[in-house]
Structures are given as C-alpha cells and as structure tokens.
Amino acid sequence: MRLATTLRRFELETRPIHPDTRAALDLRWAQLPEHVKTPNQLLGRCAVGCEGTHGVFPKCNLTCSPCYHSADANKVRIDGDHTVDNVARQMAYLRKIRGPRAHAQLIGGEVSLLSAEDHAQALLAMRAAGREPMSMTHGDFDDEYLRDLVLDADGVPRFDKVSFAAHFDSLMRGRRGAVRPHSEAELNPFREKFAQMFVDLKRDHGVNRYLAHNMTVTPSNVDEVEQVTRDVLEMPYDMMSFQPAAFIGDDRRWREDFGEVTIDAVWERIERGAGHKLPWQATQFGDPRCNRSTVGVRVGAGFAALLDPEEPKDIAARDRFLDHFGGMIFGDVPKPILTVKVVRALAAHPGDIAPLIGLARRVLRRAGGLARVLREARRGKVSFKTFVVHNFMDAAQVDPAWKLMEQGLVADDPLLKETQERLGSCMYAMSHPESGRLVPACVQHSVLDPIENVELRRLLPLPGLRDGAEPQIVARPSGLSAVRETGPARVGSI
Numbered sequence: 001m002r003l004a005t006t007l008r009r010f011e012l013e014t015r016p017i018h019p020d021t022r023a024a025l026d027l028r029w030a031q032l033p034e035h036v037k038t039p040n041q042l043l044g045r046c047a048v049g050c051e052g053t054h055g056v057f058p059k060c061n062l063t064c065s066p067c068y069h070s071a072d073a074n075k076v077r078i079d080g081d082h083t084v085d086n087v088a089r090q091m092a093y094l095r096k097i098r099g100p101r102a103h104a105q106l107i108g109g110e111v112s113l114l115s116a117e118d119h120a121q122a123l124l125a126m127r128a129a130g131r132e133p134m135s136m137t138h139g140d141f142d143d144e145y146l147r148d149l150v151l152d153a154d155g156v157p158r159f160d161k162v163s164f165a166a167h168f169d170s171l172m173r174g175r176r177g178a179v180r181p182h183s184e185a186e187l188n189p190f191r192e193k194f195a196q197m198f199v200d201l202k203r204d205h206g207v208n209r210y211l212a213h214n215m216t217v218t219p220s221n222v223d224e225v226e227q228v229t230r231d232v233l234e235m236p237y238d239m240m241s242f243q244p245a246a247f248i249g250d251d252r253r254w255r256e257d258f259g260e261v262t263i264d265a266v267w268e269r270i271e272r273g274a275g276h277k278l279p280w281q282a283t284q285f286g287d288p289r290c291n292r293s294t295v296g297v298r299v300g301a302g303f304a305a306l307l308d309p310e311e312p313k314d315i316a317a318r319d320r321f322l323d324h325f326g327g328m329i330f331g332d333v334p335k336p337i338l339t340v341k342v343v344r345a346l347a348a349h350p351g352d353i354a355p356l357i358g359l360a361r362r363v364l365r366r367a368g369g370l371a372r373v374l375r376e377a378r379r380g381k382v383s384f385k386t387f388v389v390h391n392f393m394d395a396a397q398v399d400p401a402w403k404l405m406e407q408g409l410v411a412d413d414p415l416l417k418e419t420q421e422r423l424g425s426c427m428y429a430m431s432h433p434e435s436g437r438l439v440p441a442c443v444q445h446s447v448l449d450p451i452e453n454v455e456l457r458r459l460l461p462l463p464g465l466r467d468g469a470e471p472q473i474v475a476r477p478s479g480l481s482a483v484r485e486t487g488p489a490r491v492g493s494i
C-alpha cells in the first residue's frame with residue numbers, strides 16, 4: 001500500500017505538467033478574448049500571468065510624481081501581522097484558482113517599511129503557496145536590512161534566492177542622498193549600490209538573486225530612457241522594466257501630460273540604449289497594447305534574442321515548446337526530479353529534440369559563436385537580460401469600462417471597448433478571496449484601492465495625528481533591524 005502511494009506521488013511529482021497547472025492553463029485560455037488567442041500568446045499556454053498583493057502595506061515613505069497609490073495610502077499604519085495574514089490568504093486563493101506555480105509581486109506600498117522579519121514571513125507565505133515572490137521596493141534601504149531579511153537569527157540563509165524589483169527614476173522624491181534628483185544619471189550610484197548589496201550577499205552567503213530595474217516614464221524623462229538602458233545594462237540587473245506613466249492613483253501627484261509617452265516611443269529608446277533591435281513579436285503576454293517584452297543573452301556589448309520572429313525555424317521551435325512543454329515548472333524543483341520530468345517530456349515528444357537544439361545553435365550564432373561566448377563568459381560578460389514595457393491605463397477609462405464589465409455589458413465607446421478588451425486579457429492579477437474574484441491590476445489601482453484604503457484607515461489607524469507627535473513607527477521591532485521611522489506625523493501629510 002505504502003509502495004503504491006510512493007509510486008503515485010513520484011509519478012505526479014515527475015509528470016512534466018502538473019494536472020492542476022494543466023487545468024489552470026486550459027481555463028485561462030478558454031477565458032481569453034479571441035483577439036489575443038494568437039500563435040505567440042503565452043497566457044493559457046505556458047503561463048497564467050503575473051500576480052500581485054494589495055492592501056497589505058499601503059504606506060510609502062517617498063513622494064513620487066506620479067504615484068499609483070491612492071490618496072489614503074499613507075494614512076494606513078504598517079502592521080506586520082495584517083500583512084502576513086492577508087498575503088497568505090490572497091496567495092492561497094491564487095494557488096486554488098491558478099495552479100501550483102506563478103510569479104507574484106509583494107507590492108502595494110514600500111515593502112522595506114515592513115520589519116525584516118515580517119517581510120521574510122510574507123515571502124515565506126508566498127512560497128508556501130507555490131508563488132515565486134518578488135519584492136517591489138524603491139531600493140532605499142541598507143545592507144543590514146537585506147541581511148536581516150535573508151538570514152535567520154543564527155546567520156543562516158532562509159532563502160536560497162531572493163527577487164527584488166527596484167524602482168529608480170528622477171520623478172521620485174525623498175530618496176536619502178538624492179532627495180530631488182535633477183537627472184536619471186544622478187541616480188546611477190544608487191542603482192549600483194542597490195545591486196551591489198545582492199552581489200555581496202551571494203559572495204558571503206551563496207544566496208542567489210533576480211533583480212529587476214523599474215523606471216516610470218513621463219515626457220520629462222523619456223529622452224533619458226536611452227542612457228538609462230545603456231547604464232543599467234552594465235549593472236547586475238536581470239530585467240529592465242519601463243512603465244509609461246498613467247493617470248492612476250493620487251491625482252495630487254499628476255504633473256504632466258502622460259499621454260504623450262507611448263509604448264513604441266519607449267521601446268525605440270530602449271533599443272537605442274541597448275545598441276540593438278530588440279525583437280519582441282515572437283511572444284506576447286495578454287494584449288500587445290498592454291505590454292511587450294523580450295528575453296535574450298547579452299554577450300559583451302551584443303545581444304542575442306532567444307527568439308527571432310523573422311526566423312521560421314525559431315517560430316516552429318517556439319510552437320513545439322508551447323505545445324509540449326508549456327506549463328512545465330522549472331523553478332524550485334529539486335534537480336533529480338526536474339531531470340526526470342525533462343526526460344519524460346522529451347521521451348513523449350522525441351521529435352522536439354532536434355528543433356530545440358537547432359534553436360540553441362541559432363542563439364549561439366546570433367551571440368557571435370561559441371568561441372566569443374566563452375571568451376566573454378570568462379570576463380563575466382554573459383548574462384540573460386529581459387526587457388519589458390508595461391503600459392498601465394488611466395483610471396478615467398478603467399473605471400467606467402470595468403463597471404460595464406461587471407454588468408456583463410460591452411461598451412459602445414471605442415476607447416472603453418478597447419479598455420475592456422485589455423482588461424479581459426490582463427496578465428497581472430490581484431486576488432480577492434473574500435469575493436472569489438481575481439481582478440486586473442489596473443482595476444485594483446483605479447477602482448478598488450481607494451475604497452480599500454478607506455477601510456484600512458479604520459482598521460490600521462496611524463498613531464498620533466498632530467504636529468509634534470512622536471515619530472511614527474512604521475516597522476515593528478520584531479525583526480533584527482532597528483526600527484525605521486518616517487518622522488513626525490502631520491495632519492494632511494501624504
């Protein structure tokens with residue numbers, strides 16, 4: 001009996017695609033609008049999409065323009081117990097609906113205002129639900145905080161890998177040492193210092209990293225995207241993600257005409273900075289009006305995209321991969337189990353081996369050949385890089401479009417119809433276990449955050465609301481780091 005159970009468990013663990021993943025992917029595909037069911041679509045074929053937390057720590061201690069947090073966000077106290085409980089609940093619901101594995105962002109305010117211990121517990125809760133967590137931060141914290149987060153009280157790593165997305169751009173206000181930056185270049189030492197903390201962590205404790213660099217783009221800094229790309233490519237970031245600003249969140253922080261910056265305009269500048277065309281059409285997450293991305297290998301100053309949309313053999317290899325391997329979980333799987341999974345997948349589709357090897361050869365050729373790759377690898381100049389542009393929508397269009405969707409109505413107005421099409425194909429969802437819903441991040445920020453934060457203000461009021469009050473404690477001393485403060489609370493402060 002025990003042998004039969006063990007064998008059944010082994011069969012399931014080594015099955016190339018977990019049945020819950022298969023079911024979640026099939027459901028995702030079935031629910032996608034027809035216009036995005038294109039051959040390059042990844043949703044429902046190899047991914048369910050990204051996920052994010054909400055309402056778990058709304059507060060932030062910088063003042064950026066624009067800011068996607070609602071006007072009440074800074075009137076909600078940070079509370080680690082609230083954070084961890086709600087993160088666990090939201091992730092459990094995502095596990096139920098979207099299967100055993102997805103990437104999820106620990107997001108909603110400034111994550112480093114949590115004590116290191118609470119932050120670690122939130123990450124562990126996400127991992128327990130099969131999520132690969134990424135902490136979203138402004139990056140203005142010290143090495144001591146990072147180490148307290150990653151290491152336990154005995155100095156032993158509690159994670160073998162951590163992922164952070166750090167937001168750096170000149171629209172941000174209040175960073176220590178760059179309170180009011182006048183250019184993007186002024187932030188380069190801060191970008192470097194942030195990434196270096198993780199390099200040092202790997203050196204000292206063997207903890208791996210995945211680092212994303214995020215930049216909000218408005219008319220005032222769009223022409224700096226090219227140089228930021230050039231500069232950040234020399235730093236140990238794995239992903240460069242750019243977000244053209246949208247009119248979402250706190251309208252007191254809207255200072256420019258964000259509509260002037262288009263997804264194409266940003267991508268062109270990224271390409272100029274990278275010094276290469278960055279072909280993105282071979283794959284798509286959701287609607288192309290929402291986002292585009294490409295992954296490739298940087299070899300020296302060159303870049304080889306993993307897929308060339310103009311090369312039919314690459315496209316054929318992509319299709320085979322999506323048809324036969326899409327949904328296979330590679331992360332956090334013990335190597336022996338992963339090996340058996342891959343062997344089982346290849347044994348079921350032996351005809352895939354040659355096209356996939358052919359793809360690897362073409363990537364190598366695009367990178368300048370094996371000798372060059374080995375030479376650059378010896379200099380530490382070979383790394384995977386991902387480029388992303390994510391184009392959030394304005395609250396003024398999301399709100400009415402969503403209200404109609406809630407009533408099952410398709411909008412007549414062309415802009416609202418487009419908005420509904422994009423929301424229906426959304427690749428970035430937030431979880432509402434209490435109402436049994438997943439909602440697009442655009443809806444969360446445009447429609448739901450303001451309502452949620454009114455309630456959170458009641459649930460987690462700030463201590464002291466008068467001038468001269470004691471400094472607000474924004475992180476509880478349950479972690480190993482010293483308590484961090486944001487200065488005296490003021491009536492009407494944001």
Ligand code: SF4
Nearest residue numbers: 290392426427441442
């Ligand atoms: S609907 Fe909004 S959150 Fe979803 S993918 Fe599009 S822009 Fe992103």
